[in-house]
Amino acid sequence: xxxxxxYFGRIFLCWFxxxxxxxxxxxxxxxxxxxxxxxxxxxxKANVGVPWQKETxxxxxxxxxxxxxxxIVCTMFATYEVLEKAVASGKNLIICxxxxxxxxxxxxxxxxxxxxxxxxxKKKYIEDHGLVIWRFHDHIHMLRPDGxxxxxxxxxxxxxxxxxxxxxxxxxxxxSVEELxxxxxxxxxxxxxxxxxxxxxxxxxxxxxxxAPGSDPQIRALRRDDxxxxxxxxxxxxxxxxxxxxxxAEGKRKALIVLGHVPSEESGMIECAKWxxxxxxxxxIEFIAAGETYKKLR
Numbered sequence: 426x427x428x429x430x431x432y433f434g435r436i437f438l439c440w441f442x443x444x445x446x447x448x449x450x451x452x453x454x455x456x457x458x459x460x461x462x463x464x465x466x467x468x469x470k471a472n473v474g475v476p477w478q479k480e481t482x483x484x485x486x487x488x489x490x491x492x493x494x495x496x497i498v499c500t501m502f503a504t505y506e507v508l509e510k511a512v513a514s515g516k517n518l519i520i521c522x523x524x525x526x527x528x529x530x531x532x533x534x535x536x537x538x539x540x541x542x543x544x545x546x547k548k549k550y551i552e553d554h555g556l557v558i559w560r561f562h563d564h565i566h567m568l569r570p571d572g573x574x575x576x577x578x579x580x581x582x583x584x585x586x587x588x589x590x591x592x593x594x595x596x597x598x599x600x601s602v603e604e605l606x607x608x609x610x611x612x613x614x615x616x617x618x619x620x621x622x623x624x625x626x627x628x629x630x631x632x633x634x635x636x637a638p639g640s641d642p643q644i645r646a647l648r649r650d651d652x653x654x655x656x657x658x659x660x661x662x663x664x665x666x667x668x669x670x671x672x673x674a675e676g677k678r679k680a681l682i683v684l685g686h687v688p689s690e691e692s693g694m695i696e697c698a699k700w701x702x703x704x705x706x707x708x709x710i711e712f713i714a715a716g717e718t719y720k721k722l723r
Contacts, residue, residue, distance in 0.1 A: 508556060640661070698711065
């Protein structure tokens with residue numbers, strides 16, 4: 426009788442251990458299940474601190490949002506080279522600031538009709554490697570402070586010069602247009618910086634407009650008495666650039682420094698990667714530089 430009791434006792438113990446192991450294993454599996462790209466983006470939406478806009482370019486641009494995320498890459502442009510670097514690093518969710526397929530809204534109808542090989546090869550690479558691309562443009566600019574602007578100000582160490590009335594306005598110690606251009610070139614590691622204006626003009630009143638907001642806001646800023654130098658990412662040469670050329674020829678205290686679109690905003694995506702790490706803890710996050718669009722002759 427004693428042996429029978431021991432026998433059944435052992436059976437019960439084995440069954441109990443199997444039950445506990447199975448339950449805890451299921452719990453561990455549930456806890457360790459990787460987030461999908463869609464779940465990661467929902468976390469971003471929950472932490473952005475502003476109402477999510479219905480009309481926005483901040484949407485998935487390529488790939489399957491249900492794919493499990495192996496890592497996150499923040500970048501300015503999701504260029505083919507950036508995608509290759511993401512794959513090499515084992516990360517498959519790319520968060521980019523600007524379009525993926527060459528127009529603001531990433532409309533691909535004409536590319537598809539033409540069977541454009543640049544487009545189809547990029548799309549195939551994305552699909553073959555299970556990449557997911559999501560754009561983060563409108564809402565990072567809606568952060569308070571503006572996430573892109575905050576990154577640029579930090580990169581330039583201009584926090585102490587920022588005016589309280591506007592994020593993009595600064596009063597820096599008196600310097601020349603040329604010396605300011607050299608400082609920007611060196612601090613942001615720009616190879617193709619350009620400027621319009623008298624290089625010896627002494628200035629201190631700066632307005633920073635990253636990216637390409639258009640000539641209307643750029644010219645409005647230059648019209649102000651408290652702006653001597655406008656820093657921009659890019660603009661068609663017949664618009665803001667021509668306006669400044671005329672202003673300089675007329676003897677007005679104005680100058681324009683063209684940083685390039687990528688250098689004018691890229692530090693903001695460095696800050697984006699840091700920000701994501703504050704609430705996404707279990708996924709590796711990395712910034713990958715897109716680099717300047719143009720190269721200078723040697």
